[in-house]
């Protein structure tokens with residue numbers, strides 16, 4: 001959902017990205033500093049509850065948006081790198097663990113259902129990027145889905161801030177339960193991309209196998225020519 005705003009965000013972040021580059025800041029430094037900011041804001045403020053939830057969200061939001069800035073900086077300066085891509089994704093996981101872990105810890109005594117819902121978001125939410133990374137390592141494009149990271153963060157942070165401002169904690173609890181379900185659905189969507197790719201592999205494999213049988217079985221086979229004519233092959237099927 002919010003992922004569709006990516007081009008708009010890239011345009012908005014151009015000016016700050018250029019300014020930081022002029023100051024000699026490296027994109028990896030932004031990636032690391034952003035993560036330190038998110039983790040600190042989450043573990044210091046969120047467990048306190050009350051208005052601290054709201055302030056925690058403001059601090060986290062300030063730093064979490066650097067995740068949109070670092071990539072823009074890297075592309076503008078031609079400093080995209082494998083290390084940068086690795087840090088970008090791996091430190092996202094650290095930031096997410098801090099946010100949802102802080103909610104689990106903060107609500108564990110006062111509202112166990114909220115803590116449970118946050119724990120489900122933390123665990124199931126971690127399967128979402130794993131599914132993508134594993135699929136991509138196998139050559140399958142499996143990004144997207146109904147609950148990408150930007151969706152999970154915007155929804156969680158908004159609900160947390162609203163509870164900090166005085167809405168009942170049940171708002172956050174139900175939001176997190178629904179988000180955990182949406183994350184599970186997203187894992188299913190990404191898994192289906194792998195299932196589809198696997199079906200294509202099987203089809204290709206069967207075609208290849210059939211062709212090699214056609215060539216191999218015929219005693220008068222000449223390389224580069226099918227062993228049987230198309231009518232024979234159709235009859236074999």
Ligand SMILES: CCCCCCCC/C=C\CCCCCCCC(=O)OC[C@H](COP(=O)(O)O[C@@H]1[C@H](O)[C@H](OP(=O)(O)O)[C@@H](O)[C@H](O)[C@H]1O)OC(=O)CCCCCCC/C=C\CCCCCCCC
Pocket residue numbers: 002003004005006009057061064065067068071088089092128129130132133144147148149150153154157158161162
């Ligand atoms: C009175 C109400 C008070 C409200 C207080 C404030 C509420 C704060 C609300 C929102 C702010 C949160 C902003 C969150 C920004 C999201 C940051 C983000 O994730 O951007 C990263 C992303 C780039 O992604 P990457 O490619 O670097 O990362 C990849 C990603 O992590 C993948 O994860 P996966 O999807 O697989 O789980 C990994 O797989 C991959 O490895 C990794 O590389 O950038 C974008 O996606 C760009 C689009 C982000 C758009 C965010 C827009 C936010 C804008 C406005 C929200 C406003 C909502 C306000 C509601 C107020 C209601 C009252």
Ligand SMILES: Nc1ccn([C@@H]2O[C@H](COP(=O)(O)O)[C@@H](O)[C@H]2O)c(=O)n1
Pocket residue numbers: 027028029031067068069070071072074075079080081082083084085087088
């Ligand atoms: N320190 C960094 C951060 C990012 N990159 C590159 O940008 C891509 C991610 O861009 P986003 O706009 O989606 O954050 C990432 O895959 C890297 O190619 C980088 O090189 N160094």
Ligand SMILES: [Mg+2]
Pocket residue numbers: 066067068069070071088
């Ligand atoms: Mg990034």
